[in-house]
Amino acid sequence: MVFLKNLVSTRLILICFLLAFSSASNALGLHLEGSLEGGGDNMLTTSGGQDLNLGGGMQFSFGLTHEFGRRAGSSMILSLGQLSDSINVSNGNGDYQADVFEGSYLLHAGAHRFGVGIVQHLNPVYNDAVAGFPPTDIVFENSTGAILRYGYQISSFLQFGVKYTVMEYISGTDDYDAGSIGFYLSSGS
Numbered sequence: 484m485v486f487l488k489n490l491v492s493t494r495l496i497l498i499c500f501l502l503a504f505s506s507a508s509n510a511l512g513l514h515l516e517g518s519l520e521g522g523g524d525n526m527l528t529t530s531g532g533q534d535l536n537l538g539g540g541m542q543f544s545f546g547l548t549h550e551f552g553r554r555a556g557s558s559m560i561l562s563l564g565q566l567s568d569s570i571n572v573s574n575g576n577g578d579y580q581a582d583v584f585e586g587s588y589l590l591h592a593g594a595h596r597f598g599v600g601i602v603q604h605l606n607p608v609y610n611d612a613v614a615g616f617p618p619t620d621i622v623f624e625n626s627t628g629a630i631l632r633y634g635y636q637i638s639s640f641l642q643f644g645v646k647y648t649v650m651e652y653i654s655g656t657d658d659y660d661a662g663s664i665g666f667y668l669s670s671g672s
Contacts, residue, residue: 513670514548514560517541518646520665527577527611533570535577537609537652538661540568544583556591566604575613582606587630596634596642603627604661607652623652626661634669642669 523538544564551557567580587600607623628650634642644667652659 510550512548512550514544514546514562516544516562516564516667516669518665518667520566520646520648520663522648522663522665523661524659526579526609527570527613529570529572531572533572535568535570535579535609535611536663537579537607537659538566538604538648538650538663539665540566540579542566542583542665542667544585546585558589558591558596560585560587560589560598560600562586574615575611577609577611577613579609580607585630587632589632589634594636596632596636596644598630598632598634600630600632601627602630602648602650604650604652607661621654623654623659623661626650626652628662632667634667640670643667644669 519541521536521539523536525534525536527535542564544562546560546562549559549561551559562583562585564583564585565580566583567578569578570576581604584603584605585600587598589596589598604626607626608621609623610618610620612618628648630646630648632644632646634644636642646665646667648663650661652661
């Protein structure tokens, strides 16, 4: 069932973007984004107060942005990236990472951008090795979630904003919250 949901959402993202990008009269540009995200289930905490949460960390992505024209006041983003976080302390370490595939539709209101989209985390993995405990290695199923975003266009090529992701990871019979809220800085509209 999860495989079917991921397959349908991937095809939906690709169909929307193929239709949007098929019109030569619309603007197509490069999209670069960096974000810092937090949230999700806590997998590891250090005595110094550092946490490693699923769905959180630093994300870097690149892709395409498609603006539907100044009068239409909307755009679409299709991007690929990687989300990762790690903790390294004297008695061990923990790592989390996932490949990210995102498609978002944004409405423009002046310098404001309001967006909604679908996000997929592909090959999410978590592992830790802490002295005195058996090592943990968890490989999660590919997961699909929803994303809401708000951005403010600082200049014609730079946007600062916040995004909220709702997502759940599954490993065997266990469910984990991988949702997050984060701040991003991106190029394009």
